Amino acid sequence: MIVELISVGTEILLGNIVNTNAAYLSEKCAVLGLSQFHQSAVGDNPKRLEDAIILALSRADILILSGGLGPTKDDLTKETAAKVMNKNLVQDIHTKERIQEYLQKVIPNHMVTENNWKQAMVPEGAIIIDNLNGTAPGIIMEDNGKRIILLPGPPNELIPMFQEDIVPYLNKLQPELIYSKMVKICGLGESYVETQIMDLIEEQTNPTVAPYAKTGEVHLRITAKARNEEDAMKLVAPVVTELKKRFQDAVFTTEERVTLEEAVVELLKERELTVTTVESCTGGLLAGKIINVAGVSDCYKEGYITYSNEAKKRLVNVSESTLAVAGAVSEECAKEMAIGGAQSANADVCIAITGIAGPDGGTQEKPVGLVYEACYYKGNVEVNKFLFKGNRDKIREQAVVKALTLLRKNIIENK
Missing domain, CATH: 3.40.980.10 (MoaB/Mog-like domain)
Structure with a gap:
């Protein structure tokens, strides 16, 4: 119809x-x-x-x-x-x-x-x-x-x-009942995901697979038609299994209402981990996303907004020499922010973000959209570099999603 x-x-x-x-x-x-x-x-x-x-x-x-x-x-x-x-x-x-x-x-x-x-x-x-x-x-x-x-x-x-x-x-x-299931993926681009499922899309009749792109995420909706819900679920189940097999840990949920931040908080609670955040260019957006999740008080105790260099030094112990030599937007600074945040909050995990959201402040060496993110996990630190496109809001939004993805990756890989 x-x-x-x-x-x-x-x-x-x-x-x-x-x-x-x-x-x-x-x-x-x-x-x-x-x-x-x-x-x-x-x-x-x-x-x-x-x-x-x-x-x-x-x-x-x-x-x-x-x-x-x-x-x-x-x-x-x-x-x-x-x-x-x-x-x-x-x-x-x-x-x-x-x-x-x-x-x-x-x-x-x-x-x-x-x-x-x-x-x-x-x-x-x-x-x-x-x-x-x-x-x-x-x-x-x-x-x-x-x-x-x-x-x-x-x-x-x-x-x-x-x-x-x-x-x-x-x-x-409708002559037939419609049933659908959502597979949500983070950390992989839309083009890559589509390439990996092109055979399913080209061969599909019932059920069908449809990709939807969101900031930093790709959602795959599997939809089946059948006489009743039970039959439709049987059609959808093997496709969901195949998608989880293909994308493995990149699949963060198969529940439509579960967000990336909710999936990350659930992981933290399962592993009985505490987490803190240290943010510069995102100014608390990451903390806000995490704190929006019900029950997060079990794992999130405090966070730091270190927008200025002075705040980075005073709150999370970024060294004067790092700021002078490498600068606030650098791999070195992000790493020290993550380590210092974990130490200051006495947390198992810390995610740190520093970058240039624009529209001003960029240079040829460090353009607008340059963001470094670091994740401290029980003594180990991983740093990622990104060059985001878009306006100030878009850059900050992308940075938050990538930070959640980095945080989730470190939790999964350090079982």
């Missing part, structure tokens, strides 16, 4: 907000096995929205619209979609009661205004989806084999509604 997405809202076209809903819905529809060839964003204009819906219905079986379901006059998604589907709007008593209950719960003593009841008007004969996190209900309209799904714009309302209610609905439309 073919699905098409329309994101509604002038604020999207003006760039006032980032359209994260489209990215989320695209990924989830792909997992469900739905084909998607077009998606669009339309401002709060009923004529243009009507034209977009008519065009989308001419080439797709399912149309998902997000946004424009609020109580104000410029929220016209529901009204426009109902017009295209020749549906009259009627008041839904259940939705009206839920809106009143929600508003009184969230805003005690709130005076419900007349425009709030606009959200209780729904297309006649539509399937109504309760919104547990807001007032705008989800709506499903069906007619002549075509389906329009209307979802609220706020991600904290759209995402749980889609996951809990729309996914089961869409699954029932």
Whole structure:
């Protein structure tokens, strides 16, 4: 089946907000096995929205619209979609009661205004989806084999509604169940990974393997269609096994929700290791990633942001001579940062980062993007040199991912 997405809202076209809903819905529809060839964003204009819906219905079986379901006059998604589907709007008593209950719960003593009841008007004969996190209900309209799904714009309302209610609905439309598994890889480039699985991609029918590149990571989604979940899992399992065989320790998880930092923290806890971080150009980004993991207090006690040379000397004992001769951005400095951090924190492991994130500060010998990372592990130190491309944010982001990868590598190799 073919699905098409329309994101509604002038604020999207003006760039006032980032359209994260489209990215989320695209990924989830792909997992469900739905084909998607077009998606669009339309401002709060009923004529243009009507034209977009008519065009989308001419080439797709399912149309998902997000946004424009609020109580104000410029929220016209529901009204426009109902017009295209020749549906009259009627008041839904259940939705009206839920809106009143929600508003009184969230805003005690709130005076419900007349425009709030606009959200209780729904297309006649539509399937109504309760919104547990807001007032705008989800709506499903069906007619002549075509389906329009209307979802609220706020991600904290759209995402749980889609996951809990729309996914089961869409699954029932499919003749076969869709099951997928994710294999996440770090430390290897996208081109290399694709080369190593080209035979699987070229020969694939069911299941299929699809690569997705992230900063410093490559994710491989294995998707199978079958009559039931058990049969689909049997199709996926040997492919996952083969991928783990090919990429070995570079595979850090086969669970979609597990992040690289979560996998690293789990390793630290399994080995009963303590860790600290020493950061210069990343200024605490690495520590923040690690500390975001629940339960990390078992292994992470303290960290150091040594942005200045003075801080490097005072906090982690980088020598004056190293800074004078090799400089703050050097293999020697990174090594001393890692050793000094481990000693200062009395930690088993220390990861250190020093570099030039830009946009200023680069030279011909040491250009912007040059980063040294060192990992101290119980007396041994490994130093890696990188030359990252991109703006300041991108360089710092890449540095953090590579640091987590280096940390994980040293833990695995020193069993």
